[in-house]
Amino acid sequence: MTGAEPEVRVLLVDDQELVRSGLRRILRRRAGFVIVDECADGADVPAALAANxxxxxxxxxxxxxxxxxxxxxxxxRAGDRxxxxxxxxxDDDELLSGALRxxxxGFVLKDSPAEDLIRAVRTVAAGECWLDPTVTARVLATYRQAARPSPAHHRLDQLTARERDVLEAIGHGLSNTEIAATLFISEVTVKSHVGRIFAKLDLRDRAAAIVYAFDHGVVTPGPNPASR
Known part of the structure; x- marks a missing residue:
């Protein structure tokens, strides 16, 4: 952890103590994380978040x-959480596509390297998305089959060509930094485009943008245009 990196406060939710113990060893304070609480079931999450x-x-x-x-x-559904x-x-495509819906x-497999888990947690905490590259194409193909676009909410014609490029990059799971490098624009410009995309398409966050991109055919499942 460097002095410029703020600590990331993490709530762990897993019904296996052994798994939580392993996660604690990876997401330790020395690496820049604080485990604020742990839950053994999804039913306990609201109370844990209310207290931490x-x-x-x-x-x-x-x-x-x-x-x-x-x-x-x-x-x-509870709003800003x-x-x-x-x-x-x-490695269950239906399960993971259900998580996106x-x-x-984002999602990461438990057998991923510790470095990937650390990057995934930091990326999601920063308001971006993380899609495990080993299963992303298949998972989003499954999502695409299950979700059909709604013509009433099809607002792609409101986007400029550049905004559509940014939406496609978001759909592939790229961070703002990666989008800037891929499209040869500044990160500030990327942030501006992202804000306008969210406003025009009435999207709450990047996860919703990924779902929208696949739901409306902006992205075809396949290799990411930028490698992590």
Whole structure:
């Protein structure tokens, strides 16, 4: 952790103590993280967030009472709550696409390298998205099959050509920095485009933008245009 990096406050949600213990060892204070609380079920998340100020929720998807998808859906319905990074052992396209539909800001597999988990948590806490590159294409293909565009909400014609380029990049999971490098524009310009895209398409966050991009065919599942 450098002096310029603020600590990231994390709420861990997983029904296995062994998994939470492993996550604690990775997301430790020395690496720039503070675990503000832990939950063993999605039903306990609202109370934990009411008692603790968290920047990101690391959410297991398979739990016995309230699973991670339903818990994520409830958080998004509640309004301005911390973004959710979905975490799962299962390489399950339906499960992960369901997490996106519920409003998760990204997903990472439990067998990912520790460095990827650290980057994913920081990325989502910063308000961006993280899509595990090993399964993204298949997961979003599954999402695309399940979700059909609604003509009443088809507002793509309101976007400029450059805004559509930015939306496509968001759909591929690129950060603002990566979009700037890919499109050869400044990061400040990217942020301006993102704000206008959200306003024109009535989108609440980047996760919603990813869903919109795939729902309306802006992005075809495949390799990301920029490598992590």
């Amino acid at each position: 100020d968290a920047d990101v929720v690391v959410m297991d998807l398979r739990m016995k009472r309230v699973d991670g998808i339903e818990a994520t859906r409830r958080l998004r 911390p973004p959710v990074l979905a975490l799962t052992t299962f 519920a409003g998760a800001a």
